[in-house]
Amino acid sequence: MGVNYSTRHCFAFISIFLLLAGVTTLIVWLVYRPSKPSFHVIGAAIYDVNTTSSYVVSTTMQFTLVAHNPNKRSAAYIDRLSAYISYREEVITAPAPLPPMFLEREGTVIMSPMLGGEPVPVSPNVPGGLVTDEAYGVVALRVVLLGRLRWKAGAFRSGHYGMFAKCDVLIGLKKGHVGEVPILGSPDCSVDV
Incomplete structure (x- = not known):
């Protein structure tokens, strides 16, 4: 008992x-109550778009992104961060590792990663599509950011969460142009955590 x-x-x-x-x-x-960070594309530069092969694309691009933490009480750490560019749902730059990012409470960080430089295998419709879009003067690209996100509020730290941000960008690009290109529209990014 x-x-x-x-x-x-x-x-x-x-x-x-x-x-x-x-x-x-x-x-x-x-x-x-941590909320996910936001990302916005504010600038773009194209240094090379090589579509001479039917199955390989080589590009060098630089996008300027603004990351903002809307939280008033918690900071955000993003590590294992990488970025790449896709066109018509196909990757056209190899994923580039980026340094870890710390976003203070209600803080903002600006980054301008250089992406590409190496040939990437693609399906045959990608080079032709890029050539056609360049001739038209408007190219639709997607900037993708991957990483691990965690929040810190005082002594509390969250676990790691996978972060996936995609920014659909329309750029004005004519064949043979090198350097900064205009961004058409106001591209906000969707972020999944």
Whole structure:
């Protein structure tokens, strides 16, 4: 009978402890409620678009992106960050590793990664599509950022979450142009965490 009584007390103690831990976690989450960072493309430069082969594309591009942390109470760390460019759902630059990023509370970071430079195998419709779009003067590209995100609020640190940001950008590009190109529209990025 004594064993059964102590077992019930132990079970009650553990249940109350877990309930209090859950309530505390919920309160901390409600107070700090981290939201995902936002990204915007504010500049673009094209240095090379080589479409001479039917199955390989070589490009060198630079996009200027603004990362913003909208949280008032928690900072954001993004590590294992990499970026690449895709055209018509196909990757046209190799993923480029980027340095880790720290976003203060309500902080902003500007980055301008240089992407490409190496030949990338593609399907036969990509080089032809790029040539056609260049002749028309408008090229639709997607800048993709991948990384691991975690939040820090005071002494609390979250676990790591996978982050995927995609920025659909329309650029004005004519064949033979090198350097900065106009961005058509206001490209905000969608971010999944």
